[in-house]
Amino acid sequence: MAKKKGKYSFINEVYEGALKAAEVSRSGTVxxxxxxxxxxxxSAFTTGAVAAAGGERVRFPVIGALVRKEVKARKAGKGVNxxxxxxxxxxxxxxxxxxxxxxPKSLKETFGNKRxx
Numbered sequence: 001m002a003k004k005k006g007k008y009s010f011i012n013e014v015y016e017g018a019l020k021a022a023e024v025s026r027s028g029t030v031x032x033x034x035x036x037x038x039x040x041x042x043s044a045f046t047t048g049a050v051a052a053a054g055g056e057r058v059r060f061p062v063i064g065a066l067v068r069k070e071v072k073a074r075k076a077g078k079g080v081n082x083x084x085x086x087x088x089x090x091x092x093x094x095x096x097x098x099x100x101x102x103x104p105k106s107l108k109e110t111f112g113n114k115r116x117x
Contacts, residue, residue: 008051010060013044052099064107069100 017040023031045060052058052066059065076092110116 008048008056008058010044010048010058013047014040017041017043049099053097062104062107064101064103067100067102068097071096071098 018032018037021032021036021040025031048058048060048066052068055068057065057067071093073095074090074093077090079088079090080086081088
């Protein structure tokens with residue numbers, strides 16, 4: 001897909017992919033192949049992941065949002081194994097950028113409601 005300026009929109013990306021996959025038959029009905037729809041949705045998720053890796057907060061309707069989180073560096077040090085009490089060495093960790101997923105409140109409430117179990 002061509003890269004546009006502005007915020008990423010999952011819905012617009014899927015819509016454009018579906019328009020490209022749609023074919024009109026002689027009778028005027030719109031036909032779409034499953035493989036083309038699957039490719040359009042996968043492409044939209046991949047493009048969204050790339051946008052999130054670039055620092056943008058990407059929202060996927062109903063299922064949540066993806067964002068990049070900066071993880072600070074950690075120095076090496078000494079620690080204690082809580083089960084055995086044995087001293088251990090903790091390795092140093094460089095600073096990094098990791099993906100973080102956040103779920104919408106409605107989804108959390110659905111999982112929290114015991115009637116849905």
